[in-house]
Ligand SMILES: Nc1nc2c(ncn2[C@@H]2O[C@H](COP(=O)(O)OP(=O)(O)O)[C@@H](O)[C@H]2O)c(=O)[nH]1
């Protein structure tokens with residue numbers, strides 16, 4: 001918005017009147033943009049106005065990242081997560097150093113995984129639950145994990161609008177799932193993001209996952225408490241599929257217990273509690289139970305937080321809480337080693353060259369699988385497993 005203090009010609013609004021007539025565009029636009037962003041001495045609006053790419057992309061040092069995250073600065077937090085999500089080797093190196101320095105400040109949150117079939121009400125629940133937690137003085141980070149594909153990025157953006165209230169809150173932070181790459185990559189990025197938001201002072205991390213595929217086991221391996229959102233009367237087939245997931249849950253929450261659905265929800269709760277008697281507990285010493293809630297009316301929302309707090313107190317006292325986290329860290333390390341070895345193996349030029357023939361031989365019963373594996377591993381080791389190629 002040009003104004004009377006900077007009169008300009010209609011077609012070149014960015015050129016100040018005192019600019020030389022032959023000044024090129026670069027000169028004119030540079031000068032005027034700087035003036036426009038501070039015109040009349042007004043303070044910057046919040047959020048700050050767009051800056052030139054050169055300024056916005058100013059590189060942050062490791063110290064900048066660490067200081068900004070620890071101060072809870074949202075912009076730096078967002079950039080730190082972007083750094084973690086980058087696959088560029090140089091970024092990963094910086095990210096690892098940032099993480100190393102943040103590590104002593106992590107781990108103070110309760111990590112809650114939330115799963116349930118699409119439509120179960122996860123996003124609506126997180127909105128209501130998150131607002132409840134904020135009212136209690138907590139700082140809430142919501143991370144999504146969706147290793148299925150980049151297609152769902154759209155749906156998570158949709159989720160963000162469903163969490164409209166929460167996303168506007170100063171003490172809430174919502175981050176969609178990292179996209180692309182292998183399962184292990186998504187897991188690494190999400191775990192590391194979790195650490196960074198903890199360092200930024202978020203004391204409740206809600207990790208939402210789409211209720212399909214391997215994502216639930218993955219989330220279970222990252223969280224302290226695993227919450228399964230269910231629907232009453234969703235059909236027996238569905239419940240059968242979900243049995244494996246039930247065994248991972250620390251609580252089963254039957255959502256949409258409102259209106260005509262309330263009666264059904266109550267009886268579903270009884271059914272689940274019955275079924276849970278026959279399942280091994282997901283967490284040593286903790287009895288998984290079924291509860292009802294309505295993300296729409298807020299009924300049962302406060303109660304589920306009490307359940308989670310009781311869980312933390314009990315498992316904290318018994319040592320199960322700390323032991324699980326330690327085991328998770330070690331499992332994570334081993335999983336990453338496997339992932340790296342796997343990538344290095346399959347990206348190795350000699351393996352890439354030989355694999356198709358070996359595959360063909362195995363396909364046509366010309367080579368036993370064990371022999372094929374031995375041959376490839378020998379080739380991998382002999383041609384130098386620590387060769388130059390990237391992973
Ligand atoms: N009646 C009722 N509807 C709900 C409740 N929670 C969610 N819904 C609705 O169910 C639909 C799916 O919710 P959503 O949060 O997007 O589910 P998600 O796919 O699991 O994230 C939306 O239309 C919500 O408005 C609830 O507690 N009661």
Ligand SMILES: [Mg+2]
Pocket residue numbers: 122123124159
């Ligand atoms: Mg959702």
